[in-house]
Amino acid sequence: MTEHFDGQEAWAAALRAHGRRVTKQRLAVLAAVERHPHSPAESILAAARAELPELTAQSVYVVLGDLTDLHMLRRFEPPHSPALYETRVGDNHHHAICISCGRVEDVDCAVGHAPCLTPHWNPDAKPMTIQIADVMYQGICQDCQQAQKLPSHSPSQEKEK
Amino acid sequence: MTEHFDGQEAWAAALRAHGRRVTKQRLAVLAAVERHPHSPAESILAAARAELPELTAQSVYVVLGDLTDLHMLRRFEPPHSPALYETRVGDNHHHAICISCGRVEDVDCAVGHAPCLTPHWNPDAKPMTIQIADVMYQGICQDCQQAQKLPSHSPSQEKEK
DNA sequence: CACTTATTTTTAGCAACTCACAATAAGGCG
DNA sequence: CGCCTTATTGTGAGTTGCTAAAAATAAGTG
Structure with a gap:
């Protein structure tokens, strides 16, 4: 418990910079999210409790919400999953999710700064001002692909009757 | 109640084609989703009850889930919103959401068939086989932009203390 | 028309959050 | 350094959106 003083202080500074205590x-x-990127609130609670056992679930929700609003954290919501959080913000990157095991990988933005960013509006649509x-x-990730090829019986795909 | 026999029959055929009753x-x-694209289950229930008052919420969930699996419907989940459904499937199009009023607009795919679609994998990442x-x-949509410029008091933005 | 079984209904149940309010403790101040 | 204000956390309850189990109903088949 000696090498995370710098991270500690960095986060503290960031909090102060945003007028937070x-x-x-x-x-x-913050430390928990940093160490477990792409984690849901529940996992973050568990991880954070390792170093702060009396931490409450509510507090985690409140903190995650607040820090996300401040853009100190980024939240995204994959289909069929609770919201996930990460500390990597500001660089607009994207995510790839394995529909089989749920694993998430970061993917850098393909097209430089603004990704596939300028939508082609239908002629009849009133364009919005896009922010992100x-x-x-x-x-499907490599591991799951492997698993599907193997012996097994049900590929758990469509059923179509 | 005479002009929707064709739509009726078209959907019926599609259901049969998928081995559904x-x-x-x-x-x-199906009719409700078609008439109210980008609607959550609850609204679809309400809309469908207009013509079938005894319809149950459960049935709507079951039907939406099943038809989505069959790709007769498409589901997407905007942040902070319940899942939304639409009948426009097969043409990979995207969505623009107004973070202020929640309105959803369809946006055609910018880059032809596969959208901005080939992720650039980080050197250390194990690439997945991307399906969609x-x-x-x-x-922010035009209306909401307008509203923000106007008199009002709280733009309901960050608070940053 | 009878029969099989998909589909719907009924009734519970649950996960992931949100809300309201009391208790606690940062950070500013004298 | 102790006091005070108010952000932050904790407590306890409540909500939304959806899933699960089992009984009732009704498509489609022969």
Whole structure:
């Protein structure tokens, strides 16, 4: 317990910079998210409790929500999954999710800064001012592909009767 | 009540083609989704009940789930919103959501068939086999932009203390 | 028309959050 | 350094959106 003083202090500074108070709860949450990117609130709670056992679920929800609003954290919601959080913000990157095992990988933005970012509006649509474009790739990771080829019986696909 | 026999029959055919039974509930749900694209289950229930008052919420969930699996419907889940459904499937198009009022607009795929679709994998990542890429644009629609410029008091933005 | 079984209904149940309010403790101040 | 204000956390309850189990109903088949 000696090498995370710098991270500690960095987060503290960031909190102060945003006019937030530096509490052990917030530091614990931040550290937990940093160490377990792409995690849901529940896992973050569990991870944070390792170093702060009395931490509450509510606090985690409140903190995650607040820090996300401040853009100190980024939240995204894959289909059929609770919201996931990560500390990597500001660089607009995307995510690939394995529909089989749920694993999430980061994917850098394909097209530089603004991704596939300028939508082609239908002639009849009233264009919006786009602020961000979340791209969510869905596929099958190598491990799961392997598993499907193997012996097994049910590929658990469509049933179509 | 005379002009929707064709739609009726088209959906019935599609259901049969997928080995599903043609029930008034399924037809009502399909019709409701078609008439109210980008709607959550609850709204679809309400809309469908207009023509089939005894329809159950459960049935709607079951039907929506089943038809989505069959790709007769498409589901997507904007942040902070329940799942939305639409009948426009097969043409990979995307969605733009107004973060202020929640309105959803369809956006045709920018890059032809596969959208911005080939992720650039980080050197250390094990690439997945991508099947689909959902792009979710978030921004502010013209109406809401207007509203924000106007007199009002709280733009309901960050608070940053 | 009878029969099989998909589909719907009924009734519970649950996960992931949100809300309201009391208790606690940062950070500013004298 | 102790006091005070108010952000933050904790407590306890409540909600939404959806899934599960089992009984009732009704498509489609022969």
